[in-house]
Amino acid sequence: MYRTLLACLTLVASACAHSAPPTPPAKPAKSTKPAADRRTASAQTGIPYRTREDAMRWADEIAQRQGLDPAWTRGFVSQARLLPVVQKLMQPAPAGTRKNWALYRSRFIDPVRIAAGVRFWQQHREALARAEQEYGVPAETIVGIIGVETIYGQQMGTFRVIDALATLSFDHPANHPRAAERSAYFRGELEQFLALAHRAGASPLEPLGSFAGAMGLPQFMPTSWVRWAVDFDGDGRIDLRRSPVDAIGSVASYFKGYGWQTGMPTHYPVTLEPGRTDMDTLLAPDILPTFSVASFTAKGAGLQGVALQHAGPLALVELQNGDAPNSYVAGTENFYVITRYNQSSYYAMAVIDLGREVKEALARQP
Numbered sequence: 001m002y003r004t005l006l007a008c009l010t011l012v013a014s015a016c017a018h019s020a021p022p023t024p025p026a027k028p029a030k031s032t033k034p035a036a037d038r039r040t041a042s043a044q045t046g047i048p049y050r051t052r053e054d055a056m057r058w059a060d061e062i063a064q065r066q067g068l069d070p071a072w073t074r075g076f077v078s079q080a081r082l083l084p085v086v087q088k089l090m091q092p093a094p095a096g097t098r099k100n101w102a103l104y105r106s107r108f109i110d111p112v113r114i115a116a117g118v119r120f121w122q123q124h125r126e127a128l129a130r131a132e133q134e135y136g137v138p139a140e141t142i143v144g145i146i147g148v149e150t151i152y153g154q155q156m157g158t159f160r161v162i163d164a165l166a167t168l169s170f171d172h173p174a175n176h177p178r179a180a181e182r183s184a185y186f187r188g189e190l191e192q193f194l195a196l197a198h199r200a201g202a203s204p205l206e207p208l209g210s211f212a213g214a215m216g217l218p219q220f221m222p223t224s225w226v227r228w229a230v231d232f233d234g235d236g237r238i239d240l241r242r243s244p245v246d247a248i249g250s251v252a253s254y255f256k257g258y259g260w261q262t263g264m265p266t267h268y269p270v271t272l273e274p275g276r277t278d279m280d281t282l283l284a285p286d287i288l289p290t291f292s293v294a295s296f297t298a299k300g301a302g303l304q305g306v307a308l309q310h311a312g313p314l315a316l317v318e319l320q321n322g323d324a325p326n327s328y329v330a331g332t333e334n335f336y337v338i339t340r341y342n343q344s345s346y347y348a349m350a351v352i353d354l355g356r357e358v359k360e361a362l363a364r365q366p
Contacts (some may be wrong), residue, residue: 021257046067046081046163055080055170058187066195073194080166086159091173100322101346107355108148108350115142116366117358120152120244127232134342135252136262138237140249145341146244149219156217156241157210165190165213165222189213193222215246216240220254228254241291259333266338267317267329268307276300282316287345289313289333296330303330309314317345 049055059077063070093099121128121143128139150156168186172179193213197204213222217240220229229238232249240247272279277300282291289312296314297303303310307330317331329335331345338348343361 030256046083046167049080049082049166049170049207050078052170055166058170062191062194066191066198068195068198072198076162076194076197077166077260079205080162080252081160082171083159083163083211084169086164086167087171087173088212090168090176092176098322099320099346101319101327101349102321102324104346105200105350105353107260109354112338113147113151113354114361116152116154117354118362120146121358121362122365124244124248127248131232131248134249135260137255137260138355140355140359141255141266141338141351142248142355143358144351144353145251146217146247147358148347148351149214150217153217153244153247156219157208157214157340159209159211159213160205161193161207161209161213161215161222162190162204164209164211165193168212186213189222191297193228196222196226217244218251218254220250224254225250228257252284255337258337259335261334264332264334265306265310266313266335266348267331268303268314269308270307270316270328270330271302271304272328273302275299279316283318285315287315287317287331287336287339287348289315289331289336291315301330317349319345319349 011209022337056074059073060070062068063073121139122203130141131137131142132139146152164187164304169183169190170187172183172186176182190213194204207215210219214220215222215225225238225240229240230253231238231246233243233245235243238246238250240250282296282299282301289316291299291301293303293308293310293314296316297308301316309330312333315331315336317329317335319327319329321327329349331348335345335348335352338351339345341347341351
């Protein structure tokens, strides 16, 4: 059934809407239980939504909106379960907590993940080269994404997707600063997930993924899977769970769809002079590239070499280092594209650094 659901995506990919996935980078610990045991454990925990009038009313609404069988929709939504662990994992950090880029980076750039990335690159060299040629996205960026997300397929998640999406749709942590917006986002993802399963004649209870409902090697959310996933291995179906080649092409498709510009660096070094840099103005747009090189440097952000010839807008990207001084880079539009995968400058830098480390390790291979 799960393979049928994946195959369905090929048929409907061009007709569905998409929202950028704000999935956080943290991943649940990998279970040592067999897959069948994990499915059973996931299905037997949490409170079923069958008793929730709001969930059942929503099931009726999407059945009408999507042209689904109302009994089918209510039946599967009623079997989705509220998972407190998902709520806990989605809790925002306490207000005022400083982030730590060095600690964050250490979670993703380590010898084990780099070695796995080298093997992945060696095994799929042709597909990575073809994706770079067709979409203009460097192989190292694709390798960085898949490595950060799932360690090249080793950790694709053990939560039932329907449980994760239902929990975040109907019981998103209320203390999140954008709780209402996030709930609406996840309801859209749950709707898309159920619509796909219905069209495929598949059970929505089978697919497993992250605590946020992301699936496969690249951890695509349902709408991202539908809009950007491609059959890159040419076997007639899209399978981001079992086909690394489909995952490679789909990541490249995603970035190209969000405006990746071939040959543009993701960031440049920047130097700041205390007392002479207009930090408030430079940091106000956050990671959105806003400033020309001239306005960027006029506000006290120093650039050198090729960065001074950059033609597009730049953003001052701040990376907190706990109790140590912050780090900064000048982010380009391609840096911003990476944050469309996960809206975090720390995530984007981890992807960039892992891809570079794997590329350098690959070059050292005999």
